[in-house]
Structures are given as C-alpha cells and as structure tokens.
Amino acid sequence: MAVADHLKTDLVDAALTDELRRRRPADDLVFHSDRGCQYTSAQHARLAKRHGVRLSVGRRGQCWDNAVAESFFATLKTELIHRQAWTTRQAAYQATFEYIEGWYNTRRRHSSLGFQSPVAYEAGTSLAPLPALRIA
Numbered sequence: 001m002a003v004a005d006h007l008k009t010d011l012v013d014a015a016l017t018d019e020l021r022r023r024r025p026a027d028d029l030v031f032h033s034d035r036g037c038q039y040t041s042a043q044h045a046r047l048a049k050r051h052g053v054r055l056s057v058g059r060r061g062q063c064w065d066n067a068v069a070e071s072f073f074a075t076l077k078t079e080l081i082h083r084q085a086w087t088t089r090q091a092a093y094q095a096t097f098e099y100i101e102g103w104y105n106t107r108r109r110h111s112s113l114g115f116q117s118p119v120a121y122e123a124g125t126s127l128a129p130l131p132a133l134r135i136a
Contacts, residue, residue, distance in 0.1 A: 001100065003093045012038040013047050020051055032056040034066050068112060076104075 002015035016031065031053050033039035039057060048055050058065030080099045086092040105118045113121040 001093075001097055003089065003096075005089075007036075007038060009038045009041045009043045012044055016044075016047060016051075016053070020053075027052050028054070030054045030056050032058070032066070032069070034058055034069075035060065071112075072104075076100075 002011055002018055004011045004014075019025075029052070031048060033056070035057050038044060039055070045055060047053075063070065076096070076099065080095060081092070086095075107117055109115045109117060110121075
C-alpha cells in the first residue's frame with residue numbers, strides 16, 4: 001500500500017513495488033487499471049516489464065472494465081473513510097491499512113468471489129457457510 005499527497009507515477013509504482021514484495025505473485029500477474037496517465041506512462045511500463053507484470057487498461061469510455069476496482073473504492077469510502085473526520089494522514093493511513101488487511105481481504109465476503117474473502121478465494125479454500133437468515 002502506498003499513500004501520498006499527489007497522484008504521480010511514483011505513487012503507483014510504490015504501491016505496485018510494495019505489493020510485489022509482500023505478496024510475491026505468480027509470473028503471469030496482470031495489473032489492470034483505468035487509462036490514467038500514471039498507469040500508461042513509460043516509467044510504469046518499465047517497472048512492470050522488469051517484474052514480468054502484464055499491464056491491462058480498460059477501454060476508453062467503458063467504465064464497466066474497471067467495475068471491481070470502482071466498487072472497492074466505493075465500499076472503502078462508505079465503510080471507512082466517510083464515517084469520521086481524520087485528524088492526521090497517518091491516522092487515515094493506519095485505519096485504511098487495517099481495514100484492507102484486517103477485514104476487507106481476510107474476512108469480508110465478496111459477491112464477485114462466490115461470497116468468499118479474497119484470501120480464501122486465492123487459497124482455494126472456502127469460508128464456513130453463512131448462517132441461515134431468520135425472517136420473522
């Protein structure tokens with residue numbers, strides 16, 4: 001995860017580098033993004049090539065190509081960011097990290113993954129079934 005007060009390519013590259021170091025993905029990794037200048041820059045392309053990452057960008061004018069990422073950011077804002085005022089960047093960063101790594105990726109069930117957490121989905125395991133919902 002990377003945070004900055006700018007949207008420069010260095011921020012995108014720092015986030016990708018951090019994830020490559022922490023997650024150590026398979027060689028066939030695809031990095032999908034929108035057509036922002038950070039993601040289509042020569043600098044970013046060089047970093048991706050150096051690490052064997054295939055870059056993928058959505059089609060112009062097709063917001064559905066990036067729907068999962070857009071859904072993630074909407075959920076992050078709804079469930080965390082807009083629920084309180086943040087006194088410092090560090091506090092917001094720490095809370096965001098804890099939300100993503102301690103809840104969103106590990107325990108929160110995602111409909112796009114068959115109602116599994118991303119960690120369970122990647123591991124090929126499944127979470128215990130959800131309890132039946134009682135309607136009075």
